[in-house]
Amino acid sequence: MNIYQETKNKILDALYQNFKNLNEGIENKVTCEQPKNKKFGDISSNVILVVSKILKLDKKNISKILINTLLKNKYFDRAEFIEPGFLNLYFSNEFWLNFLNKISLKGDKFGFSNLGNNRKVNIEFVSANPTGPLHIGHLRGAIFGDVLSKLLSKTGFIVTKEYYVNDLGTQVENLAITLKHHLKNYANSENLKMTENMYKGEYLKKIAEKLIKSPSFNINDFEKLKEYAVKNNLDLIKKDLSDLGVSFNNFISEKKIHDNGLMENVYKILKKNDYIYNGFLEKPKGKKSEKWKPVKQLLFKSSLHGDKSDRVLKKENGDWTYFASDVAYHYDKAIRGYDEIINIWGADHAGYIDRVRASLLALGFKNTLFTVKLCQIVNLIDKKKVIKMSKRDGNFVLVSDILPKIGKDVLRFFMLTRKNDAHLDFDLEKCLNETNENPSFYVQYAYARISSIKRIAEQKKQQINIKQIKTKSASLSIPEIDLIKSLSLWPKIIESSVAYREPHRIVYFLIELAGNFHSYWSLGKSDNKYKILAEQNSELTHVRFLILNIIQKVLKNGLDLLSVSVKDKM
């Protein structure tokens, strides 16, 4: 269905028919694109430039031979050679009508091909610490990961969505300490002050309140308190996720990974593969590190696989480091047999990529693709000022604060209007007050307008025949061809979104497609010739409905990928 790829294949065929000694790399060098400027045809290729360079032949000769072969295909109306070596191709109306029939037959599958070939992908995202509800710092990764997962699973990948729960270590200790503090206050009707290491935030008071009512509760069972705190915070997070429309297949517990002895397994393998030694690290640069003193410690040779330095596996007190834990977790993922492991991290974890990749290589998973997508920070802007969030004061804007005000659709759409690794300014005012500025409405409006014209046609009892059309008799004018051309990009957009793991491309395409439709719609306002319901000409109406129907489907399928709803009336 990708006419750009198909045309490229035709060009390559024509080359192989006519020329010899073309080297292997040619398939990667020849491009086939829809040119920005219409005067360069429907499809433009750099083929002549590429071939003339390889064969050292005259460009005009090559183009003559090539054009001669290509024009034997009835779908090409004409082909032109233009300096410095482009081949511009023009399709016939018959081609476009035929293409229209084909994509119409594809229905909802149009654009979605089996790119993944059943490759198994594990995609881990959010993984916010279970110390409180989600705040807007988690928002972007959550939505990005969810949409990327959906995109991959719709294109032939077998996707597992995973959340890693850090339910081990000092933060969980502190969580339980905080809980105990609240419990004591309740029991003694006191109001003791919190200490520095405790978690601020009212939600922990509520959790304590709930716990005190439960019959089996024992304030001195610290392990139980930890468990209880983690579980309840995780419930808060799960509620936020479900309100956002984000779901997971697995919640993997760090504690369980340790309890199951995976850490020891990993240690043995690394030791056996000679990646472990006791040694000293250099003093870290840049930061004030007065506390630093050289200590002999258990190190992993991550520098053998591209990391800048070796990394510590065990703390001075004998506990495994967070990194060691992560190695075990990635080992756990890898032995589950994924072809690819995707992690979605905040940009502040960029320095982490090399060491985790190194650990997978050291553990022997050379064929497991390891991909990290970084999400840059979201700046929350209110009244033209960036709102600073501070962990110490427990001063966070929560997902549950803004979601009811803005709505899931607008929020999800907006979070994907930026490339994942670019900063994103999230302006509350704009999302709240000037909702019509929001592009999600623009796309939904296009959908609603098409629904509207369908309703009217029904009322008028005009046949909305969206079946096949005869390619010989039907006519097309330029605005209609332009719409079909827009649609022809859809498979390409999905392919590149998948290839680069960049769902924002879908969003930009939808906005563009909606825009092209809106233009077309408005054409009929000023010129009766372009009224969609052409009363005198049922065949023309037929073609138009065929096009609009596909546009509507693509808009719906695109918004579906984002889990944004469509409306028949707005």
Next chain:
RNA sequence: GUCCUCGUAGCUCAGCUGGAUAGAGCAUCUGCCUUCUAAGCAGAGGGUCGCAAGUUCGAAUCUUGCCGAGGACGCCA
């Protein structure tokens, strides 16, 4: 100090991994609702793509060096 990301219109950002005259929204200005939804459309102005070299038929895109913004460089998670 080292490393990573970014720098495109007044503002917020795309730019199909090297293609032809660099695009969109917002803001400013001008038109368009007795006619299929004006949450819309058409048009105007607005640019040394941070700066400078290099690579080549061709650079916003690749390389190097500066300048500027953010982040990372712990036995924290």
